[in-house]
Amino acid sequence: MxxxxxxxxxxxxxxxxxxxxxxxxxxxxxxxxxxxxxxxxxxxxxxxxxxxxxxxxxxxxxxxxxxxxxxxxxxxxxxxxxxxxxxxxxxxxxxxxxxxxxxxAQDALILQGNIPVMFSEHLAPAERLRALEARLSAVEGHLHFYDAMTFPFPDGVRLALARLRALTVADRDWLRDTVQHLRAAQEAGD
CATH class of the missing domain: 1.10.10.10 (Winged helix-like DNA-binding domain superfamily/Winged helix DNA-binding domain)
Known part of the structure; x- marks a missing residue:
């Protein structure tokens, strides 16, 4: 048993x-x-x-x-x-x-910064514009950091940096367009 x-x-x-x-x-x-x-x-x-x-x-x-x-x-x-x-x-x-x-694997681009963008209309327009301008300035600083890197990297690290730079350029371009649009809307509303 x-x-x-x-x-x-x-x-x-x-x-x-x-x-x-x-x-x-x-x-x-x-x-x-x-x-x-x-x-x-x-x-x-x-x-x-x-x-x-x-x-x-x-x-x-x-x-x-x-x-x-x-x-x-x-x-x-x-x-x-x-x-x-x-x-x-x-x-x-x-x-x-x-x-x-x-x-x-293809990763979803789930960026931490998307959540505040999603709720940004709850700020006063001038405050939202100032916040996005500050963010744009920080993103441009990151691009300067990537562009200043000159020491030799292994090929894989170089590829990872190139990807990060390309994604950062896309974020900068989106921020520039958004800031420009919000400024125009603010001026039209004044």
């Missing part, structure tokens, strides 16, 4: 979002310690991700539990020990799979 069967849960799938892709990609060419990964993201990749330090460490732990990365503690002189992460062969395979999936 057998007892009742226990339902077995399928094993959780390894992380497959763009944050996992980013961390695996940063480990593809060399081992890195957590601080180095976070510093690189904060200072070099802030234009492509807003991945926070705590989330990165949590995700590195999850990737390790799935066998995609391994870590070891290293000690250098009198400095505190630090955890160094290494991409495993399974992690390399997972990276290649995620990379192909994400590169093929």
């Amino acid at each position: 057998t007892g009742p069967r226990r339902a077995t849960r399928p094993a959780p799938r390894p992380p497959a979002d763009d944050r996992a892709l980013l961390l695996l990609g940063l480990l593809i060419s060399q081992d890195r310690h957590g601080y180095e990964i976070n510093d690189f993201i904060e200072h070099q990749l802030h234009f492509v991700t807003d991945l926070k330090k705590a989330t990165a460490y949590q995700l590195l732990g999850t990737l390790e539990r799935h066998g995609l990365v391994e870590s070891r503690l290293e000690q250098h002189g009198a400095r505190p020990s630090r955890r160094v992460y290494h991409l495993t062969p399974a992690g390399h395979t997972h990276f290649q799979t995620l990379l192909a999936e994400h590169l093929r």
